Amino acid sequence: MKKIWAVAKNTFKETVRDKLLYALLGFAVLVIAGSLLAGSVSLGQDQRVIEDFSLTAMLVFLLIITLFIGTQLVRREVERKTIYLSLTKPISRDQFYLGKFVGLCLTSAVSAVVMGTIFLIVLYLKTKSFEWVALWAIGALILEIWLLTAVSLLFSSFAAPIASAIYTFGLVLVGHSSLTIWSIAQKSGGFLKGTLEAVYYVFPNLEKFNLRNEVVYHLHPNPTQTVAIILYFVGYTVAVLLLGMSVFRRHEF
């Protein structure tokens, strides 16, 4: 565990010393703060616009951080040969891979906390009350990003950074269209139905993590839904990590 933590700390340090992260975070904060302006020009829907706009902006910026930083990390270690420093030490490849994952998760969690804090402040300034449900939505968003971090690590363990960013982005598009894919599958037949159903089951259903409607319509989270989200996150992420580790274990450097 200590060795995984050592890699995670190093990964976290590497990402937080990356100027790109600050540029993206700065821009995200500006966009979220700008939702106050967007809300003020809407007709009596300020709060709804702020919530929807900010949560979408958070998802987009956290996704960009994952795509630009996450997909490069392992590949960069291999290309720059810095991986030699780690793998020749008494640490297994699985521990190294998990360390990278934990480090990246820390980076996205800190980024989400920064963005989330700005969002909650903006929301408080508008409503003069604290929206617990917004906190719940931010939590689900972090889980979604962690799942996508595992996916981007998997892709980056065998593909070039640009390719793995494209694959991850493609997976996000499919993952957020899960319900549409399922409904098309139910209206189709034969081969198409089977294919679409396979896509539905194999690709992550990222809509499970989308709680924007709950925030906008002030629907309080129910425990069953929360448990389902957590179990889905754990199951899918563990499966992707296991797959990634089995690919990484076979690599030669």
Place this chain on the structure above:
Amino acid sequence: MLSIKNLTKTFYQGPAEKTVLSGISFVVKRGQVFGFLGLNGEGKTTTVKIIGSLLFADKGAVKIGQFDHTSADAKQLMGFMPETPQFHTHLTATEVLRYAGELFGLEKPVLDQRIPALLEDVGLSEAADRRVKTFSKGMAQRLGFAAALINEPPLLVLDEPLDGLDPLGRLDFKKLISRLKKQGTTVFFSTHILSDVEEICDEVAILHNGKIIAQGSPKKLTSAKKTLEETFVELVKR
């Protein structure tokens, strides 16, 4: 301390294949300084990378002490420096050594004591808090050497450690190797710079065309009339 038995490695690139190692075997005894010699592209780095578990052998066995070289027990006994060591450029020299030490499970107080001493040994004390990205090739080589020593290993495996070092650096390196030898450390290193090998090695092995073509002490391999360099050239041209 290090035993290599029947090591075979072939690289495939599409339909083309190149056998780099064809069943090489040798043993490095405890406390020895062992030079692994060969021309460029002969498989020295491949052998070193297999020892460091960066590449997988097609056949054969590598043991460090009594352990298989891929095990954590074996790696715990080994200090490793790759050819042209590279580091995370966002870290300082001290942070690089701390990271390397943490991977060995070393505690903070041990590292707090060991890191400044190691940086002093390799002549990097003044650069301790400088980011590695500002380091010259020679400085990176010195830091690589310090990182390989962080666990005070009984076995040191070095790939072309003299590459990139100026004459002063090479002299420092030789002094350090002599000191480690006195402390009982086993040193295995690959090189093609033969002038230094004669001075510091107890034994050498010459790799050519995937096979060990000669092995023994530098004195045994050379004659009164020929230097190791001349003997080496004669052997590989044969």
